[in-house]
Amino acid sequence: MKKIVYCTLIISIAVFHLYAGRYAGDFMMIGSGVRALGMGGAFAAIADDGSSIYWNSAGIAQIRQSELTAMHAFLYNGLASYDNISFCQPLPNEVTIGFNVTRLTVDEIPYFDEQYLLGTNVDQRINNSYYQLSGVPDGNFRSVDDLYQFAFAKHIQYMANMGWLFFEVPLDFYVGGNVKYIKRQIKDNLGAGTGIDFGFKVKTDLATIFDLDYLGDISLGMNFQDISSTDITWDTSSEHKDEVLFNSKIGVAVEQPIKSIKSILTLAYDVDYIYGTSNHLGVDLNYNDTASIRMGYYDNNATCGASIKIYGINVDYALINNPVGLTNRIGMRLKF
Numbered sequence: 001m002k003k004i005v006y007c008t009l010i011i012s013i014a015v016f017h018l019y020a021g022r023y024a025g026d027f028m029m030i031g032s033g034v035r036a037l038g039m040g041g042a043f044a045a046i047a048d049d050g051s052s053i054y055w056n057s058a059g060i061a062q063i064r065q066s067e068l069t070a071m072h073a074f075l076y077n078g079l080a081s082y083d084n085i086s087f088c089q090p091l092p093n094e095v096t097i098g099f100n101v102t103r104l105t106v107d108e109i110p111y112f113d114e115q116y117l118l119g120t121n122v123d124q125r126i127n128n129s130y131y132q133l134s135g136v137p138d139g140n141f142r143s144v145d146d147l148y149q150f151a152f153a154k155h156i157q158y159m160a161n162m163g164w165l166f167f168e169v170p171l172d173f174y175v176g177g178n179v180k181y182i183k184r185q186i187k188d189n190l191g192a193g194t195g196i197d198f199g200f201k202v203k204t205d206l207a208t209i210f211d212l213d214y215l216g217d218i219s220l221g222m223n224f225q226d227i228s229s230t231d232i233t234w235d236t237s238s239e240h241k242d243e244v245l246f247n248s249k250i251g252v253a254v255e256q257p258i259k260s261i262k263s264i265l266t267l268a269y270d271v272d273y274i275y276g277t278s279n280h281l282g283v284d285l286n287y288n289d290t291a292s293i294r295m296g297y298y299d300n301n302a303t304c305g306a307s308i309k310i311y312g313i314n315v316d317y318a319l320i321n322n323p324v325g326l327t328n329r330i331g332m333r334l335k336f
Contacts, residue, residue: 038305040296
């Protein structure tokens with residue numbers, strides 16, 4: 001019974017998306033990566049791993065080794081799966097390119113075509129048991145949402161002369177973007193569309209600005225998603241189109257070394273402007289680049305997570321609370 005309830009909810013949302021036409025990109029709002037979601041989605045200003053292709057493409061310019069990341073999330077008590085894999089490759093001249101694939105899959109969704117009720121009237125459906133609904137589905141179908149992204153980012157270093165004697169502020173600029181291809185399949189219908197994201201990040205050294213050696217770095221990140229008015233066109237007779245709404249993410253992050261315990265403490269704050277304003281808070285404590293713990297908060301929901309490096313491979317875990325229930329995410333990051 002629970003399975004039918006969950007599947008009914010999922011297919012209702014899918015049908016609503018199909019006809020409402022303004023929520024076609026909702027599956028992408030689930031977000032990629034494990035670290036980022038463990039910090040409540042406050043990642044636009046951090047953006048330093050493969051999941052940055054989603055959070056802020058400019059951030060992949062910080063990746064100076066080949067990096068492979070993968071993630072799996074268990075959604076809706078196992079009725080849906082959410083998978084993500086990305087690869088980033090540094091190039092000469094402080095350039096990095098990346099490729100990301102994300103898939104949301106819901107299997108065995110029951111449907112009721114009720115074709116045998118066509119041509120009947122109310123009295124027949126009340127008085128004849130043959131025309132009364134049995135609750136047994138006529139079959140099952142599958143829903144698959146795919147997102148493909150190709151990203152490009154460039155790192156630019158600049159020493160800003162602030163006008164004070166012998167004083168220059170080091171600034172690291174990261175600029176990037178990605179081209180995305182969205183493909184959605186609900187039962188026998190297929191919809192597809194393309195879009196563009198643009199990201200920007202600037203990072204500076206607080207120790208230089210305040211002349212205090214123990215201070216760390218501060219970063220500002222901005223990500224603008226679907227800036228080209230992304231539409232998903234369905235292969236229906238009417239060629240129905242869904243609109244993926246424009247979204248902007250703005251974030252700030254501070255990375256503070258704590259030398260006494262060989263750790264780095266990161267504090268981050270993001271705000272999204274899609275469907276109103278959404279605030280995201282996150283904190284991460286990394287010990288000696290071998291283990292991390294983190295917590296986050298967004299829209300009255302709490303998140304937490306941890307990472308550990310084993311033989312050069314970072315294994316990540318996140319537990320996310322949301323209105324549907326608890327969600328578990330596991331992932332790995334490999335540099336080579």
